[in-house]
Each structure stands twice: as structure tokens, then as C-alpha cells.
Amino acid sequence: MSRRAPERAIARGQGRPWLALAIAGAVFVLAGALFVVASLVSPAAAHSSLITSSPTPGQTVGGELQSIDLVFDAGVEDVEATFEAPGGEFLDIEIDQPAKNWLRLKIATPEQEGQYIVRFSFLSEDGDPVESAYAFSYEAAAPEAIAIPESTAVSSTDGDRSPSLGALVNMALAVGVLLLAALLVMRMRQLRAARTVEGDGP
Numbered sequence: 001m002s003r004r005a006p007e008r009a010i011a012r013g014q015g016r017p018w019l020a021l022a023i024a025g026a027v028f029v030l031a032g033a034l035f036v037v038a039s040l041v042s043p044a045a046a047h048s049s050l051i052t053s054s055p056t057p058g059q060t061v062g063g064e065l066q067s068i069d070l071v072f073d074a075g076v077e078d079v080e081a082t083f084e085a086p087g088g089e090f091l092d093i094e095i096d097q098p099a100k101n102w103l104r105l106k107i108a109t110p111e112q113e114g115q116y117i118v119r120f121s122f123l124s125e126d127g128d129p130v131e132s133a134y135a136f137s138y139e140a141a142a143p144e145a146i147a148i149p150e151s152t153a154v155s156s157t158d159g160d161r162s163p164s165l166g167a168l169v170n171m172a173l174a175v176g177v178l179l180l181a182a183l184l185v186m187r188m189r190q191l192r193a194a195r196t197v198e199g200d201g202p
């Protein structure tokens, strides 16, 4: 009995490293594949949504309002927009796009006071079609709309200047998977060590 135990321990010790290596290898390959896929997919995965506008939704503005600015957190394409006056009449607009995430609807200063509705649709950076609308009020004597500083609009547009949330999530995922792999390898070693000791013992 006492002679067989060490033999068994050796036999196990020879078998386990392959299993541990195979599992660890598989996890590492999977982590690598995940990381590559995630980094390929993420630049196109941004869903563009409105982050700021001028006038802002619900705001009452006055003075010489000649443009409506919409700033998104990612680029927009194939933009369509309408501008509806208080009486339901659709006014002429000209759509300008100073940056890929920045729309400027050029309008004539409203002649009527009341609620105006801005409707817009576009293709998101991830290819999703988006439709949205908001209202603001115009009263000639009210303060003018605060223009969106160019730096705000352009810096929030540029995905290259700061890592996007998507990229951070991907990095966290990759680190998590690598950590799991490391833990797994450690656990396999512990188990093997424990079994070797068990086999040696009685």
C-alpha cells in the first residue's frame, strides 16, 4: 500500500499539467479572440445620441435666432430635419454639418412667437436609424440662445482624443478574462499540489 501511493501521485502529476495547459491555452486564445473582435467592432458600434443643443429642449429664446445647433456623441449621416412653426407651418431650413457629430439647421429668425418643433432623423454611427424631436419657444424679447462653443462640439465628436466608453468596456472585459485565466491556472496548480500531497499521505 505505502509503495503504490507515490506511484499514483506521480501518475496524476504527469497527467494534470497537460489538462491545465490545455484549459489555460484555450482561455488565452478565447481572450485574444474576444479582444480582437471587440476592438474591430467597437469603432462602428457607437449609437449616436443628442448630447446638447441650442436652443435647448423647452427653452424660451429671443433675439436673432438664425440657427439651431444639435451636437451628438458620435457621427450622424443621411440627416433629414424639419422646423415647424406654432401654426403648424413647416419653415425652410438649410442643414449644415460643421462636424460629423454636429448639425446646424439654418433658419430665418422666427416671425411668430410661440412653440417651435425641431424634428430630425439620421443614421447613427453604428448604422441604426434614429428619429427624434424637441420643442422650444420663441419670444422676441427673451434672451438669445447660448451658442454652443465650437471646442465643445468638436472635442466631444472626436473619438480619437479620448477613449470611448466602448473601448474602456472592452479593455475591462479583456483584463477580466485574463485575470480569470490566471486564477484558473493557479487553481489547477493548487489542486494538483493538494492531490499530490493526498496521494503521498496515507
Ligand SMILES: [Cu+2]
Binding pocket: 046, 047, 048, 124, 126, 127, 128
Ligand atoms: Cu445603435
